[in-house]
Amino acid sequence: MTMRAMCLNLCGIMTVKTNLLISIINVMKKTMLMLCSVAAIVSMQSCKMKSADSAVEGDAAAKVYVAPGKYDEFYNFVSGGFSGQVSVYGLPSGRLLKVIPVFSVNPENGYGYSEETKAMLNTTNGAIPWDDQHHLDLSQTNGRQDGRWIFANANNTPRVARIDLKTFKTSEILQIPNSAGNHSSPFITENTEYVVAGTRFSVPLGDADVPISSFKKNFRSTASFISVDKNTGHMNIAFQIVLPGMNLDLSHAGKGPSHDWFFFSCYNTEQAYTMLEVNASQKDKDFIVAVNWKKAEEYAKAGKGHKMPASYAHNTFDESTQKATSVIEKDVLVLDPKDCPDMVYMIPCPKSPHGADVDPTGQYIVGSGKLAALIPVFSFDKITKAIQDKQFEGNFYGIPVIKYEAALHGEVKKPGLGPLHTEFDGKGNAYTSMFLSSEVVKWKLSDLQVVDRVPTYYSVGHLMIPGGDTKNPAGKYLVAYNKITKDRYLPTGPELCQSAQLYDISGDKMKLLLDFPTIGEPHYAQACPATLIKDQQVKFYDISKNHNEYVSMGEKKANVVRNGNRVDVYMTAIRSHLVPDNIEGVFVGDEVYFHVTNLEQDWDVPHGFAVKNSTGADLLIMPGETLTMKFDANKQGIYPFYCTDFCSALHQEMSGYLRVSAKGSNVPLKFGSGVVATDVAANNK
Numbered sequence: 001m002t003m004r005a006m007c008l009n010l011c012g013i014m015t016v017k018t019n020l021l022i023s024i025i026n027v028m029k030k031t032m033l034m035l036c037s038v039a040a041i042v043s044m045q046s047c048k049m050k051s052a053d054s055a056v057e058g059d060a061a062a063k064v065y066v067a068p069g070k071y072d073e074f075y076n077f078v079s080g081g082f083s084g085q086v087s088v089y090g091l092p093s094g095r096l097l098k099v100i101p102v103f104s105v106n107p108e109n110g111y112g113y114s115e116e117t118k119a120m121l122n123t124t125n126g127a128i129p130w131d132d133q134h135h136l137d138l139s140q141t142n143g144r145q146d147g148r149w150i151f152a153n154a155n156n157t158p159r160v161a162r163i164d165l166k167t168f169k170t171s172e173i174l175q176i177p178n179s180a181g182n183h184s185s186p187f188i189t190e191n192t193e194y195v196v197a198g199t200r201f202s203v204p205l206g207d208a209d210v211p212i213s214s215f216k217k218n219f220r221s222t223a224s225f226i227s228v229d230k231n232t233g234h235m236n237i238a239f240q241i242v243l244p245g246m247n248l249d250l251s252h253a254g255k256g257p258s259h260d261w262f263f264f265s266c267y268n269t270e271q272a273y274t275m276l277e278v279n280a281s282q283k284d285k286d287f288i289v290a291v292n293w294k295k296a297e298e299y300a301k302a303g304k305g306h307k308m309p310a311s312y313a314h315n316t317f318d319e320s321t322q323k324a325t326s327v328i329e330k331d332v333l334v335l336d337p338k339d340c341p342d343m344v345y346m347i348p349c350p351k352s353p354h355g356a357d358v359d360p361t362g363q364y365i366v367g368s369g370k371l372a373a374l375i376p377v378f379s380f381d382k383i384t385k386a387i388q389d390k391q392f393e394g395n396f397y398g399i400p401v402i403k404y405e406a407a408l409h410g411e412v413k414k415p416g417l418g419p420l421h422t423e424f425d426g427k428g429n430a431y432t433s434m435f436l437s438s439e440v441v442k443w444k445l446s447d448l449q450v451v452d453r454v455p456t457y458y459s460v461g462h463l464m465i466p467g468g469d470t471k472n473p474a475g476k477y478l479v480a481y482n483k484i485t486k487d488r489y490l491p492t493g494p495e496l497c498q499s500a501q502l503y504d505i506s507g508d509k510m511k512l513l514l515d516f517p518t519i520g521e522p523h524y525a526q527a528c529p530a531t532l533i534k535d536q537q538v539k540f541y542d543i544s545k546n547h548n549e550y551v552s553m554g555e556k557k558a559n560v561v562r563n564g565n566r567v568d569v570y571m572t573a574i575r576s577h578l579v580p581d582n583i584e585g586v587f588v589g590d591e592v593y594f595h596v597t598n599l600e601q602d603w604d605v606p607h608g609f610a611v612k613n614s615t616g617a618d619l620l621i622m623p624g625e626t627l628t629m630k631f632d633a634n635k636q637g638i639y640p641f642y643c644t645d646f647c648s649a650l651h652q653e654m655s656g657y658l659r660v661s662a663k664g665s666n667v668p669l670k671f672g673s674g675v676v677a678t679d680v681a682a683n684n685k
């Protein structure tokens, strides 16, 4: 495609692809008077983009080449957006290593289907098989990544998950009450003291039934602070701060000097509840909400909050019983800024800010106003001083509003269009994604001058530098996560892939190295040196510590037990057979529970398990683990079952038969295998 054709196409996409773009441009037209025609500038900027080929230099291939058998330098954890999962890539190769099921069921391994994992997806509205997963944050100690856990948010049905990086499994999911659209989440404090969860959609507290038009009076946003147990990682909502009705968008914790603070961006301070694309873009400035969580902690301890009845699910996976349980929590401690002076301040921020990002020193807070023509950078020292000197310009529902100029370090002028997110390299540079002008812009924190810009293909959302939101970024690479790929990949029907782009940021100029497609829609991501994680992996579960109530400790323990119309099959799997492999005496109307224990004690020897016509999903059982599939015997017949994971040369032989007979027939309950010949009577003695 010629350069010109590509630009025309791209400009076409920018006008046709989403209404969002058009409405953003419309709002910008109104607000950015100095730009004679924003649309023209968008197309100008787009057309300035180099073609893909010329943007890649000759040595790019060598820089991303990881030789066969060699490891990548970084793990890259990428949010799945509407896939509800988290995917793991190696950097710099961009190779997909794993998809971790978090908020969506995963038939591949039975997550959300097996009896052991079903409870992970429980909510106060029953089991929910899906969510919209946007942001991730790796646990930290002293502001540095510690490789223990990664936290993930669910937007739609507000939840926060903790994934254990020893097993790459979801260990805990906590639902958030008094919230909707859990978007400014799951950002963490420097020592993982807290994970936050802020509402994007304000709602009435306590699920009250009120007219939508009573938004101003009845709707509230909340910022929940979830404490994380230092040793176990166990989460609990420590307190929830009630804020005015508006949309909390994103957040980041302070660090170093700003350690005690959390910064949330918000939009819709107009408090619109209809036609937000117009009505929530009226004001020139919204806010960065600065929350002193240390103070909040003290107020909570001093009894300044009140316990409010609430109902939310708290799901944990117990490694020893290998089973998830779901508990419904009954209340939440609520703090109102009215009763807690000096806990919350508002900082005016142009215009409908999206990202709220804190630099590695903890001194600078960057608000990315997606409709603003500049990037405001606030200084923590100045914020502190402004609070001391009471340099306020009024209040918002009683919360003091600091004067913009008093908090401002300075503005990055003409950075590009549609700033969304900022990360840092630890060398004094910031990198901001520009959604509308499709580029990454590098600027200096000291003098706020733009020093470099590179195109993205296309419409970058989040960007990420390994450790780029911590005290010590690795700073070698930057990854842009793009919303639109258009002509970059082989077409795949109406939906084209979304993708990540890897840039080398080790020199003065950013260099594009690699494109790689992603699972679902990528939003925020995290990356850390592989050395932090790779040597702590659980290789298999010690079978002697398997306390699953349906474990079979060896083939001799295999069994089939009937209780009314429930039939429990205690089954074992080891290369290359299942015990028992013949089961008879099951009748139409029975509920059969296959409890399959993988007896292997070796790394990377899972066995799979599937039954013909099962309406559930595959089980993928790790060595030393027990998983359970419920099978409804609906129709008479012979049902083969087999191992689905090619585990040995005799994998194809790893199979068996279940016989389902008509109700009322007199087929005795019987099971066995060529390895262990037994029957129910012998086994139950």
Ligand code: RUQ
Residues within 6 Å of the ligand: 134, 135, 183, 354, 420, 421, 461, 462, 522, 523, 524
């Ligand atoms: S948001 S770009 Cu959750 Cu910025 Cu995705």
Ligand code: CUA
Residues within 6 Å of the ligand: 573, 574, 575, 576, 606, 607, 608, 643, 644, 645, 646, 647, 648, 651, 652, 654
């Ligand atoms: Cu076990 Cu194939």
